[in-house]
Amino acid sequence: MGRRRKKYKKIVKRVRKIPSIFQCPHCGRISLTVEINKERTKAIIQCGSCGLQSELEIAPIFQPVDVYGKFIDMYHSGVAEVKFVKSEEAEET
Numbered sequence: 629m630g631r632r633r634k635k636y637k638k639i640v641k642r643v644r645k646i647p648s649i650f651q652c653p654h655c656g657r658i659s660l661t662v663e664i665n666k667e668r669t670k671a672i673i674q675c676g677s678c679g680l681q682s683e684l685e686i687a688p689i690f691q692p693v694d695v696y697g698k699f700i701d702m703y704h705s706g707v708a709e710v711k712f713v714k715s716e717e718a719e720e721t
């Protein structure tokens with residue numbers, strides 16, 4: 629009899645987080661990130677290049693790409709609340 633050792637299954641824990649990096653409407657670089665809060669009511673948009681930052685109210689069904697689309701719309705119609713956050717830890721010498 630004797631059971632065989634359980635075949636071990638490789639468990640790859642993948643965090644299901646699609647990287648959401650988009651093109652920044654301000655500086656044109658692909659360094660705009662969209663972060664959706666836990667409650668899925670708000671999204672924070674931030675450019676890692678020029679420091680652009682904006683907060684959007686979203687619907688729970690929104691995906692980062694939808695948030696981006698909405699933001700671009702708002703940005704171009706001038707209704708987006710945009711601020712620029714400069715990193716204090718700039719690697720400059």
Ligand SMILES: [Zn+2]
Binds near residue numbers: 652654675679680
């Ligand atoms: Zn930018």
